[in-house]
Amino acid sequence: MIDHLVEKSIVKRDATGRLIPTHFFEGGLRLLGSVQAGFPSPAEEELIDVISLDKFLVRRKEASCLVRVMGDSMIDAGILPGDIVIVERGRDPKQGDIVIAQVDGEWTMKYYYKYGKDVVLKAANKKYPPIKPKEELKVSGVVVSCIRKYDK
Amino acid sequence: MTSNDSPITLSSWPNVVLHVDGDAFFASCEQSVHPEFKGKPVVTGAERNIVASMSYEAKALGIQRAVSLWEAKKLCPNLIVLPSDYETYSLISKRMFSIIRRFTPVVEESSIDEGYADLKGLRRIHRTGYAEIGEMIQRAIEQELDIPVSVGLGSSKTIAKLAAKHKKPRGFFAVPGYKLHQFLKEIPVIKVCGIGPNTEALLNKRGVFTALDYVRKSEVWIKSLWGKIGVELWHELRGEMVYKLNPEEKTSYDSITKSKTFTPPSNDYEYVKAQLFRNTESAFIKLRRYHLRAKRFMVFIKRQDFRAHGVESDLNRPTICPSEAFPLIENMLKDLFALKTLYRSTGIVLSNLEADSGLQFELFEDPLQMIKMRKLAEAIDEINAVYGKHTVHTGTGLYLGKTQRKNRFDDEKKVLPQRKTELLPGETFRQRLDMPMWQVKV
Numbered sequence: 001m002i003d004h005l006v007e008k009s010i011v012k013r014d015a016t017g018r019l020i021p022t023h024f025f026e027g028g029l030r031l032l033g034s035v036q037a038g039f040p041s042p043a044e045e046e047l048i049d050v051i052s053l054d055k056f057l058v059r060r061k062e063a064s065c066l067v068r069v070m071g072d073s074m075i076d077a078g079i080l081p082g083d084i085v086i087v088e089r090g091r092d093p094k095q096g097d098i099v100i101a102q103v104d105g106e107w108t109m110k111y112y113y114k115y116g117k118d119v120v121l122k123a124a125n126k127k128y129p130p131i132k133p134k135e136e137l138k139v140s141g142v143v144v145s146c147i148r149k150y151d152k
Numbered sequence: 153m154t155s156n157d158s159p160i161t162l163s164s165w166p167n168v169v170l171h172v173d174g175d176a177f178f179a180s181c182e183q184s185v186h187p188e189f190k191g192k193p194v195v196t197g198a199e200r201n202i203v204a205s206m207s208y209e210a211k212a213l214g215i216q217r218a219v220s221l222w223e224a225k226k227l228c229p230n231l232i233v234l235p236s237d238y239e240t241y242s243l244i245s246k247r248m249f250s251i252i253r254r255f256t257p258v259v260e261e262s263s264i265d266e267g268y269a270d271l272k273g274l275r276r277i278h279r280t281g282y283a284e285i286g287e288m289i290q291r292a293i294e295q296e297l298d299i300p301v302s303v304g305l306g307s308s309k310t311i312a313k314l315a316a317k318h319k320k321p322r323g324f325f326a327v328p329g330y331k332l333h334q335f336l337k338e339i340p341v342i343k344v345c346g347i348g349p350n351t352e353a354l355l356n357k358r359g360v361f362t363a364l365d366y367v368r369k370s371e372v373w374i375k376s377l378w379g380k381i382g383v384e385l386w387h388e389l390r391g392e393m394v395y396k397l398n399p400e401e402k403t404s405y406d407s408i409t410k411s412k413t414f415t416p417p418s419n420d421y422e423y424v425k426a427q428l429f430r431n432t433e434s435a436f437i438k439l440r441r442y443h444l445r446a447k448r449f450m451v452f453i454k455r456q457d458f459r460a461h462g463v464e465s466d467l468n469r470p471t472i473c474p475s476e477a478f479p480l481i482e483n484m485l486k487d488l489f490a491l492k493t494l495y496r497s498t499g500i501v502l503s504n505l506e507a508d509s510g511l512q513f514e515l516f517e518d519p520l521q522m523i524k525m526r527k528l529a530e531a532i533d534e535i536n537a538v539y540g541k542h543t544v545h546t547g548t549g550l551y552l553g554k555t556q557r558k559n560r561f562d563d564e565k566k567v568l569p570q571r572k573t574e575l576l577p578g579e580t581f582r583q584r585l586d587m588p589m590w591q592v593k594v
Contacts, residue, residue, distance in 0.1 A: 060296075061247075061250075061587075062247040062250045062251050062254075062296055062297075063247075063295075063296035063297070064587060065185070065587055065588040065589065065590040066576075066585065066587050066588070066589050066590065067589070067590045067592055067594065068574075068576075068589070069594060070593055070594060071593075071594055073594075084576060086587075087590060089295070089296050089297070089298060089590075090292070090294075090295030090296040090297075090298070100592060100594055102187070107187070107592045107593055107594050108594055109594035140187075140298075140592075141590075149576075149577045149578060151577070151578070
């Protein structure tokens with residue numbers, strides 16, 4: 001390969017056999033401008049792995065809706081009257097989920113627990129005892145996040 | 153075996169079209185976000201004083217679409233009457249279509265509460281039959297949106313639609329090819345989409361009463377009876393797809409119509425013109441919101457005796473500014489307006505719409521003037537976005553009198569949906585979060 005370059009007079013060999021450039025390089029390359037060396041800006045590549053606040057707060061958008069909280073039964077879970085919770089409808093609740101359910105005709109928001117076949121709904125407020133549905137329980141949605149805005 | 157019992161096709165699913173149809177859609181949306189209205193007679197349309205949609209409970213009491221609220225309340229004194237909340241209905245509609253899109257990308261949104269989906273080839277992905285996939289879609293919509301829908305499955309759009317209508321509400325009906333003849337036997341021709349009372353009468357005279365009678369006739373016979381559309385329907389009903397799905401999301405309009413009735417009726421030219429110009433401005437606001445421009449204009453005015461007259465005309469180039477169209481519209485109105493006649497409403501239709509992609513100048517035009525007009529329209533939109541629609545309006549609006557000059561905010565407030573009166577922090581009358589508010593008290 002080097003021999004080939006020497007043959008084409010692109011490089012020459014000096015007496016010690018080291019390569020020296022020929023006129024081929026002199027003035028042959030124009031300076032087109034400076035290139036910033038250093039670290040490439042990471043901003044663009046890193047942004048591929050971020051999610052919007054929307055996606056952070058909402059798991060499945062089609063099934064989600066907003067509910068304005070009125071009661072104080074979940075205050076120890078950090079959900080205060082006036083807060084807005086995002087609720088996913090049509091999802092099966094898991095142990096410890098905060099659910100919106102209809103118990104014997106009344107709507108409520110509570111922790112969901114299942115012991116064997118018995119469902120118990122627990123408030124996050126000592127004022128309210130656990131609810132064991134007598135006749136009918138319909139879990140209509142699972143709370144996925146809570147929004148409170150301070151800026152008016 | 154008589155010829156009427158022989159199947160039309162032996163193939164189960166030559167094509168697989170799913171039709172989803174919301175049951176009493178608007179009323180069902182209201183019952184979904186207001187669970188306390190479940191199982192009760194609900195109608196929407198309070199802002200127009202007529203029944204726009206009624207729940208099945210209201211339907212059972214004999215309440216029909218388009219009757220006055222006064223009549224509806226006479227039939228059912230404890231009727232729940234709600235103002236139309238189109239924002240919530242559209243949000244739920246969009247969700248319905250995104251749920252269907254989870255199963256297949258080929259979905260046609262034919263209206264707010266109706267759509268088609270192509271399921272062909274999906275059995276392998278979902279590892280189940282077409283009917284089961286249809287039921288999965290129906291279940292997902294019911295569980296996640298809490299609205300009832302009827303679903304039909306067939307080998308063409310026409311059959312899928314007939315199947316969905318077959319067992320409403322919450323119906324599910326699949327018509328595989330080998331059962332098609334049994335299904336069509338139960339369908340009177342009038343039920344087929346595209347056959348109206350006149351065609352029905354014509355067909356009945358020739359001994360065609362059911363959809364099965366129709367497909368048993370020869371193609372030539374149908375063609376000689378009522379031509380191309382008849383032949384298309386003949387193929388569709390035999391499970392051969394003629395009408396293809398249009399799988400684009402509805403983001404655009406074919407035309408924009410704005411019309412308003414005014415009381416009392418008027419024979420004052422300037423007043424009628426002001427009404428028409430106001431409608432024109434409203435239409436252009438909507439046009440610009442969807443980033444469109446219009447070339448064709450149809451103006452109509454309705455007389456007190458409900459007789460309407462209209463004319464249509466084109467500008468030489470599409471525009472986004474009402475001021476560019478006003479001279480043309482005024483000329484059209486002059487053609488229509490007759491002295492000493494009382495008019496009750498005016499209206500305008502913008503059509504030949506296309507995407508607004510900036511200005512293009514042609515020879516002999518005044519570019520400076522056009523740029524100015526465009527800037528004016530943009531400025532008006534910006535101001536009105538903050539202070540409300542029609543805060544800045546054309547001078548003709550002064551003829552409308554004080555009550556109408558500003559928006560009809562106070563008047564409307566009485567019949568506004570909850571969504572627009574109970575705003576969240578940061579929401580405005582004009583813009584709200586893109587999620588339905590579920591009105592449960594917890």
